[in-house]
Amino acid sequence: MFDSTKTSLHDLLTQAARGHIKLPDFQRGWVWDDYAIRSLIASVSQSFPVGAIMMLRAGGELTFGTRQLEGTPKTAKDTETLLYLLDGQQRLTSLYQALVSDDVIATKNVQKQEIKRWYYIDMAVALAGGDREDAIIGVPEDRISRSAFGRDILRDLSCDEKEYAACMFPLNKVFNADQWMMGFFRHWGHAPDKSEFWFAFANTVLAAFNGYHMPVITLDATSSRGAICTVFEKVNSGGKKLDSFELLTAIYAGSGFNLRSDWLGGRDTDRATGAEVITEGRLARLGDFDVLSDLGNTNFLQAISLLHTRSRRLSDLRSGKSETDAASVSCQGRAILALPLDAYRTWADRVETGFKLAARFLRRRHIYWVKDVPYHTQLVPLAAILALLGERWEQDAVQRKLAQWFWCGVFGEFYGSAVESRFAKDVIEVPAWIEGGPEPSAVRDFQCRIDRLESLRSRLSAAYKGVHALLMQQGARDFRSGQAFEEAIYFDDNVDIHHIFPKAWCQTKRIPKSLYDSIVNKTPISARTNRILGGSAPSAYCHRLETSEAVAREPLETHLRSHGITPTLLRSDDFDRFFEDRRENLAVMIERVTGKEVYRGVERDEEALDEAAE
Template identity: 30%
Template sequence: MGKGRGRMTTLYEDTNPRELRVLLEEIHNGNAVLPEFQRDFVWEPGAVAELICSVANGFPAGSILRIRNSRNHFASRGIEGAPAPQPHATFLVLDGQQRLTSLYQALFGTGPFRYFLDIKKLIEGANIDDENVVFYHRAERQHAKAFLAEGQGTDAREIAFQNQAKNLIFPLGYLEGSLHAFNTWKGRVLKYNLTENNGNEMLKLNDALDDIANRYIAPISAYRFPVVTLSAETSAEAICTIFETLNKTGIKLSPFELLTARFFPQGIYLRDLWSAAQEKYPIIEEFQLDPYTVLQAVTLLATNPATLKRRVLMDLKGPQISENWDRTVEALAQGLTFLGEECGIMTPKWLPYGSMLVPLAAVIAKNPIAAAGPVAGARREKLRCWFWRASLGQYYDSAANSKSQLDYEQLPKWFGGGVAPDSVSSFQFKTAELNQVTPRQRAIYRALMCLVMSNGARDFHSNQSMTAALMRANEVDDHHLFPLAFLKESDRRNPKAEFDNVLNRTLIDAKTNKSIGANSPAIYLAPIDEMQGRSQVDAILASHGIEGQTRDALRAAEYRSFLENRRAWFEARIAQATSLPGQPSVEAA
């Protein structure tokens, strides 16, 4: 027991409060830095302004945890907005990064925003935490430049100061944590105003500025954060564990960021690996994926029996990551390309379940689908069936990790001639309920929209095939074919759900949707016909599954007939998409 206590006493170097001024100087001098695995600065400027008010009022703002860095356990990086750090910085900040970065940028005038104090409002009786007493502007905006002339000539700086003096606006970036900077500014303001005010008014202004300095500026400079400094003898493993525990509260880190901390001592730099993956495979970046997806797929590949239990994932070793990362990333890119080309998923918005990507990547890593030939072709055919059945059957609505594990185990057996996986064999879909599917049922709604896209849906505005780039450029989104306002006016008896279902929606660009407005299809299609030609518009409608009697009902604004006929189109498409390879299409229930 004594030996254990002896080890514990080396954990803390000290637990003494530190003045904010000193902490900011350490950052500015490059002696306080972040471990490379720390997350980026994410605070919004409004939160920074609130923190400044709390500090000025002397309110508690949490504690700081850091470690003396003499053993250089981790690669490090500087605080965002601060000068380049020293090669061997004195302290690594483990907890308090967001607050220290906020205060450094605000009080040293760096980063994307500049913060100001409206002293005139304070003199008139406002409190510092009242609205717009502490305010901010983007550094490059004219509002900020009116009071600051960063990087400009003497004349511009003088004009900016005159604006400060006239309006009694103090740039908080002047402070650099010191009361002296405010006193220097105050002297210049008094001298400027002396030419326009009499002596009594000057005395009042001087007293008012002194009062502001004592009430708000001095407390900022003298503010003391509780600081816990860990001993340099603290092990890398202990640091990671502490870091993970701390960051499960407050601004939560993603699992990937926690794992970045866990793997760093093993020489696995997940940030670098993820950046390289996005650069090599742009589709991964386009889909805005959480890199945790890759780690989950790696876990399936690296464990036997395969599992996605968090405990197992957190216990992965460096070689398991190194051996499986590259092939998993390549397989993920292949999977996303496959989903876009053969399942109509052009953008991340239309992916029914992000969790499906985990078994998809792991399965493709061991069973490639990119090569030509009958083997890869048969795998692609079965993966198409799997995607549609798992999505339309809402298979991943619950227990996603367990079901990912099952699919990883069962899909390859199906490829080899075995029975279909549970995700495929358990499929059920009641097409009679199509008119009840709305955007709120996200997965099934997205899958049905993907059916439309996989039908070769074309853009109403350009008549081009849908691509991710076109959808972004033309702001293509899902909209009503019969506008809600038109339906509510013409059919008041039925609830909104009767109008907002998937049968009444398709993918329409922003310009066309604006022209549709609240008009009847019989009205809004006429100018589109005139501009593009009726036959071309009919071809575009057909690409969205609106042809024959469905198209005629749309053009005649016969809503009930339109729903009935479009349901028939969806039923046929669902039956085709979900048919088992080698078997004829079977109508869904």
């Protein structure tokens, strides 16, 4: 699969200059700063190891879009690629620009400010045997270092004679030092001590550069996509993590398709007019929906992979293949990496529409904000299913089944881990169920215990967010205004989930935190109403709503009941009876939307029992 050897630094940089070594398009840009460059040069000048580089031989099944190493000649762009540089870009690019290029290096200082530098080695300091990094000097583009806001000149290397006089050797001459050496001798009148000084420098420092070899691991051209992705992630721990999207971007670029531009948008050329046009990417279009603002490019590819592999499996089954022999439905990394460009083009628009429909589906469940989405992972199979259904998703019978599947996933807490196998089942089973088949496993296997409601305290919990949305969907109204929590009201009135029995009151009554912070004691309330409730007993804030806010008793009790709250229990300030009653009411709400029974075998939360005993 690979071979490992050592290759001279000079040969590697020569191959890069000729364009035989190029970067696959998933590689990030060159980003090393001035300090990193000087430190690297110092290590090489002392023959210290700087790590192996990894390359892939070209000519296999994978044809990447490529780009030349930054700073190499423009002619390198059109030269045949023999090797793809997978790991080592930062080091090779830095060494090429510092040791070979005739152009000034554009980099950054430690303050991340953009600077331009030429690199030199102070010959005397290098031979003195101190810290070699002290001998590596960077100077500005005009080769003059200044201080005192540019008034005082510290070092002037603006011509060859000044370099000779200062004994400052330009590092981009290390592989071709003869001409500079002759100029150095002439400048010093061939003085014996300077000749001796030069040869001491050449035989130690320059010899280190010319004799430097780097370990090179070269993957065979037959290496698979998955193997390359895995290897890259293992060896590139200090750089950008390679994901399926980046690798597919490079693969598709080999066929002339820019996946990154398709996703992010960018500049393109109109084929008819030749004019430059700015295209909007799918991410921007999907970003119009707040609930999709955390959607990643890998999620998008997962949905496409699900639909592509589903189509292949159904085709195999129709052709007579057995369940075992038919293609598997998958959206795991290897399946995504095997996604043909034709499949991407076939499904991308439909999947984009599927995610937009998913946003509309969530809005109907009163989920308006990205942080309120119970499971972002569940959006992948939802979008894939909606892409298949198209306009049929609006049909009442379809809506009811989709909603049941969705809520079973939320309250069954199915999408927290090992989700790819669940996705694969969903895209096969849910459409079949809609067509009259058996219940999908996400519905059939649903389980929820009533005591789970007691332990839901974190906003990070999918079921916690599910209860919040379900209350609004079921018609909860603000205690004060009586308004339903439609989208405009939700944002305009700053609706959030708040305590029913206020936290301050619960603390004075020594009610365990694990109980008063439970979702059972929380409900959606507008910011203004929550300020009115304050830290008072429920009986007190109900009275305040009726007097100061002129909310009549009967409408107020209607508003309370819309939250699953029994008014008499709230007004009596009886937390224990309220808690048991509302927990039951929430369980009934969950049963209503999942179509399944909530198990009521009571196992009180251990943390709550411990706190109550204290």
